[in-house]
Amino acid sequence: DAKTTQPPSMDCAEGRAANLPCNHSTISGNEYVYWYRQIHSQGPQYIIHGLKNNETNEMASLIITEDRKSSTLILPHATLRDTAVYYCIVREAGSSNTGKLIFGQGTTLQVKP
């Protein structure tokens, strides 16, 4: 079972920041938080990941709480092309495990004009 909880859906106005929350209260010390998104009928697209520090890349920012029990993905200026299902996944690090991803239901983000 997925170790994360996300709201099933959210709306965001075009040009505004989209803040997608994720709860992972049972996360362990060696597990990373990954975010992927899936646009209709395409394969999942990697967005960002982090362990405990906040992270930023060209696509998004990831804010992880100090106790690591929750995180927020921020899309700073949402566009219509950001409409997708967003998945938050916790994943154990280390080369000794398979690293398989366990997806939940994700959050369907609808960006509106």
Added chain:
Amino acid sequence: DTGVSQDPRHKITKRGQNVTFRCDPISEHNRLYWYRQTLGQGPEFLTYFQNEAQLEKSRLLSDRFSAERPKGSFSTLEIQRTEQGDSAMYLCASSGSGTLGAGSGGSSTDTQYFGPGTRLTVL
């Protein structure tokens, strides 16, 4: 394009027929994963290869399913005697062999990158 590729993109078959899908991972990636995704659900893990060795199989992978990665490069997923319940999107992902670095932002060698998927419809 140097991403993960899958072939075919769409497959329609009749119940009872055999089908085979191919995945070409990102070159130099030694880890390869197959997932299955049904309508309205998130992808579910099926199996994992490290180089040519199949190291993990999900209980979802019934004996009608077989996956191979003979030379540690491309992989095939075969479904024998297809059933209507096999209708789904079959996704392939690959990653490198590196271990995640602490605090790494952006991509790392252990990040999985997905292909476009093969959509199977069993009539």
